[in-house]
Amino acid sequence: MSEAAIAPSATLGSARTGASPSRAAIGDSEFDRDTALTRREPGVYDIELSAGWTIISAVNGGYLLAVLGRALADALPHPDPFTISAHYLTASQPGPAVVRTETVRTGRTLSTGQASLFQLDEQGNEVERIRVLASYGDLGALPDDVRTAARPPQMPPPEQCFGPQDAPSPVPGSSAITDRLFLKLDPSTLGWALGKPSGKGEMRAWFGLADGRDADPLSLLLAVDALPPTAFEIGLSGWVPTVELTVHVRCRPAPGPLRVAITTRNLAGGFLEEDAEVWDSADRLVAQSRQLARVRLG
Template identity: 75%
Template sequence: MPDTLSEATRSEFDRDTSVRLREPGVHDADLSPGWAIGHALNGGYLLAVLGRALGKTLPHPDPFTVTAHYLSATAAGPAVVRSETARAGRTLSTGTASLFQTGADGEEAERIRVLATYGDLGALGDDVRTSAKPPIMPPREQCFSAQDYPAGPDATPEISKRLDLRLDPATCGWAVGAPSGRGEMRGWLGLADGRDADPLSLLMAVDALPPTAFELGLSGWVPTVELTVHVRARPAPGPLRVCVTTANLAGGFLEEDVQIWDSADRLVTQSRQLARAKLD
């Protein structure tokens, strides 16, 4: 796949996460404001940019386990990703990647640091022993989209225009001022342009739903400290089901645990993030 942009043939997601090789291990990116939530770019979108750059540096194609620590707020615009291989093995390879932006002072500031192990999902056996059950939720057409948002679709974050997200009404109480008090968020998720999910877009998908903190009655910003994603299988075409749960909000921090199921009822991704909560 060429590194140059080919907008006619690429989805919004592919275009906006594309990176250009500057020199070995160094990729330039142009971060799109289309994935913003307020002034901040979505952490999952940024992880996909880092994941794409790291995948071009490591000898294996697919992210198996990716951890990101979010160091400072990333703005839309130019960025550079510096990647390094820590170990290249036969079936797995491990490396780091850091996203930098040049600040107002002309200095490069590190925004995000990633440590990840890649492999080849296509090379895995097809044995599956899963005791986890797909979420029970209403069919897609009975779920809420950004169009249904009480304050109107213009009040939803910019990223919502990139996504085809339909939230389970049972986890939408927050949108009408009646949060359930349960740390749960569930929805059907696709890309608005119809592009099917792949391992790279799963890195974005784990961070695409509104924070569970909203259903816990908190309304403030919930910045991610750390996010770890395990991609366990290539997703089948079709919409994903994304379930997020929070069991422990304590001392101003909470975890968000994510399962992503594909249209073939396969658990394709597990992730957990540690986030800070602004307590009311």
């Protein structure tokens, strides 16, 4: 089979019609270009992992999840991730990678598949970086009936929040991904940046992509893992690598910035959980996630 690039078309119905030339549309964004794969053969895809989505030189876990999510969207008969669980086995690096997918089951409303991302180590041996299992469906076919006790986070407007550009000086090696994000942190969760962490294990922010591209189900996989770790507000510092991350996508987000709220209730044995909620501009809970992460103590 001839090679085929796997990326959404800017003419798809999910794209913003009449978008300003200065505002990227879904399918024509840096995020879309950097998650695009080339189909080598059925179930096998090549990609160049971009250095633009790194944190302290390691590729961000949410970006990696979006890459694998796009591969599964091509491999499975349904378009949208409903639930996707990832185990991060080794740290991914910018550069060439191969994604291999396998269809586990297909049904009328849901299909299930698994995918793994591989890179070569310094000796030329193939190393598995991340493995996911996911169920896909059609979010557009879901009923509108919503019965929930969940409420969107109460946050100041974006102009009263603070982004990485407001910091007195960047953290060496950690700013690449923040250049690609619209990120405005709630001041009440910014004590760590002033040397006065609250100890509450909370992080809240307005979130979007820097080029103005509206959110879609795949970019929600990035949103749940793009904020500073809650460990900072507990009083810890340093890298907080993800061990496992599960995301539930509940509906297609409305245009406009997202609100992301993340909480940690328990740190024990050098591991903590992060529970995230993502809310769209229509006050709908569009995604939820839980991850287990490792922290450096002492």
